[in-house]
Amino acid sequence: MVSRKDYPGRNFINLHELNKEDLNEIVNFGLEVKADASRSKDLMQNKSFILLFDKPSTRTRISFEVAISQLGAHCTYLDTKTSQLGRGESIKDTAKVMSRYVNGVIIRNANHDELIEFSDNSDIPVINALTDLSHPCQIMADLMTLKEQFGTIQDLNIAWIGDGNNVANTWIQASAIFNFKLNMAIPKRLMPYKEYEEIAKKNNANLTITQDIDSVIKSANCIVTDTWVSMNDLETERLEKIKILKDYQVNMELLQKSSGDAIFLHCLPAHRGEEVTNEVIDSSRSLVYDQAENRLHIQKAILKYCLNI
Ligand code: CP
Numbered sequence: 001m002v003s004r005k006d007y008p009g010r011n012f013i014n015l016h017e018l019n020k021e022d023l024n025e026i027v028n029f030g031l032e033v034k035a036d037a038s039r040s041k042d043l044m045q046n047k048s049f050i051l052l053f054d055k056p057s058t059r060t061r062i063s064f065e066v067a068i069s070q071l072g073a074h075c076t077y078l079d080t081k082t083s084q085l086g087r088g089e090s091i092k093d094t095a096k097v098m099s100r101y102v103n104g105v106i107i108r109n110a111n112h113d114e115l116i117e118f119s120d121n122s123d124i125p126v127i128n129a130l131t132d133l134s135h136p137c138q139i140m141a142d143l144m145t146l147k148e149q150f151g152t153i154q155d156l157n158i159a160w161i162g163d164g165n166n167v168a169n170t171w172i173q174a175s176a177i178f179n180f181k182l183n184m185a186i187p188k189r190l191m192p193y194k195e196y197e198e199i200a201k202k203n204n205a206n207l208t209i210t211q212d213i214d215s216v217i218k219s220a221n222c223i224v225t226d227t228w229v230s231m232n233d234l235e236t237e238r239l240e241k242i243k244i245l246k247d248y249q250v251n252m253e254l255l256q257k258s259s260g261d262a263i264f265l266h267c268l269p270a271h272r273g274e275e276v277t278n279e280v281i282d283s284s285r286s287l288v289y290d291q292a293e294n295r296l297h298i299q300k301a302i303l304k305y306c307l308n309i
């Protein structure tokens with residue numbers, strides 16, 4: 001029988017549950033493999049992974065599949081709807097069975113609690129590939145992009161403009177660990193997840209949340225936004241959210257209020273003309289495609305961390 005001790009792995013579910021040294025090592029390994037892909041070649045020969053997704057994905061799916069292939073491992077993509085989960089098989093049985101086949105499961109799930117239920121029943125590492133509450137793999141790629149660009153993370157001033165969603169929540173978690181200053185402009189009705197904000201504040205995060213967009217922009221090294229309507233939002237909330245967020249668009253007028261060398265990041269997919277204008281996302285300040293590329297490199301580092309290799 002295969003048991004947890006045969007797979008000495010670690011989960012990657014929420015940044016605040018991980019330690020700073022490990023997270024820094026992940027960022028650094030991401031940069032190393034970007035510079036020299038041979039560093040990761042065949043690191044995981046004979047390993048297998050499952051991507052278990054219940055939401056659409058372009059970047060996360062492709063970057064994990066390609067990373068796994070370049071690591072010399074094998075990957076199976078499973079859509080919850082076309083697996084037996086879609087016919088009501090329990091999360092517990094699914095986790096137990098998958099633990100007998102593969103070395104790790106990468107899950108995109110609409111409901112964070114279900115991901116936790118899966119990991120509680122899993123004997124192998126579970127990686128959070130986005131839930132309604134957080135998106136840690138994305139923020140690790142973003143941090144790698146910042147380090148690549150500025151040579152540091154902790155001295156930076158990051159401005160978040162927009163919805164208090166899963167990506168915003170994860171920036172909050174990261175701020176307490178990486179010690180950068182995080183100034184967020186978020187409408188009062190769309191505030192981030194309170195529990196994560198409280199944990200970050202308890203851990204001395206340098207975090208401000210305000211509705212004064214100009215104050216957030218002024219001293220930013222990096223301006224970040226995300227879609228106004230997330231995959232997990234109800235279709236009925238769509239128009240209302242767009243109305244609430246209409247003044248939070250990152251456009252040229254806003255960008256020009258920041259310092260001349262501030263960069264623009266967006267995890268993508270972008271809704272051009274809503275949270276960001278073409279002019280900004282296509283400008284030389286925008287590093288969105290480097291950021292997307294870095295998903296590939298950082299996934300290798302996250303997998304290496306999870307398998308304790
Ligand atoms: N940024 C991101 O997670 O993109 P996908 O939804 O395409 O995976």
Ligand code: NVA
Nearest residue numbers: 165167226230231268
């Ligand atoms: N906040 C977005 C991120 C997509 C990568 C969503 O959850 O849809």
